[in-house]
Amino acid sequence: MTEHLSAEELQGYIARNLGAEALAVAAEHLAACPACRDRAASLTPPSHLTKDQFVAYAEGRLKDLPARIHILECTACRVEATDLRQAADLQKAPSPKISRFWLTLTLAACLVLITLLLVLRRT
Numbered sequence: 001m002t003e004h005l006s007a008e009e010l011q012g013y014i015a016r017n018l019g020a021e022a023l024a025v026a027a028e029h030l031a032a033c034p035a036c037r038d039r040a041a042s043l044t045p046p047s048h049l050t051k052d053q054f055v056a057y058a059e060g061r062l063k064d065l066p067a068r069i070h071i072l073e074c075t076a077c078r079v080e081a082t083d084l085r086q087a088a089d090l091q092k093a094p095s096p097k098i099s100r101f102w103l104t105l106t107l108a109a110c111l112v113l114i115t116l117l118l119v120l121r122r123t
Contacts, residue, residue, distance in 0.1 A: 005029055005036045010043055049077050058084035 005013070005026055012018040013026040030037050049057070049067055056062040057071065058081065071081050 004033065005039075007039075007043075010036065010040050014040060014043055048074065049081070054081055054084055057081045058088040060085075 009026055018026060030040060053062060053067045062068060071078050
């Protein structure tokens with residue numbers, strides 16, 4: 001085969017849905033043709049996201065379209081990415097703090113209530 005593989009042939013090879021003979025011809029051509037190997041590599045989705053891609057997703061800055069598509073298609077990566085994003089969101093969330101004023105007011109109200117209960121109990 002002297003011509004390059006067509007896009008359909010490359011996709012069929014990657015998906016392994018070519019006939020046995022066509023698959024063998026494509027494999028032989030890819031072994032000898034660096035240009036078609038490069039094209040095939042660009043069509044092949046990554047096996048899983050890298051650590052940097054997971055971090056970028058968790059931080060909301062993942063721009064790599066194939067990686068974003070992979071998250072939608074791969075259950076393992078989707079679960080990992082979702083967990084990391086939720087953890088990142090929890091770290092960003094402000095922790096609830098009770099202001100000193102409300103704490104003092106609550107303690108004063110409790111002391112008043114306790115005093116009233118003690119006074120009423122004696123009578």
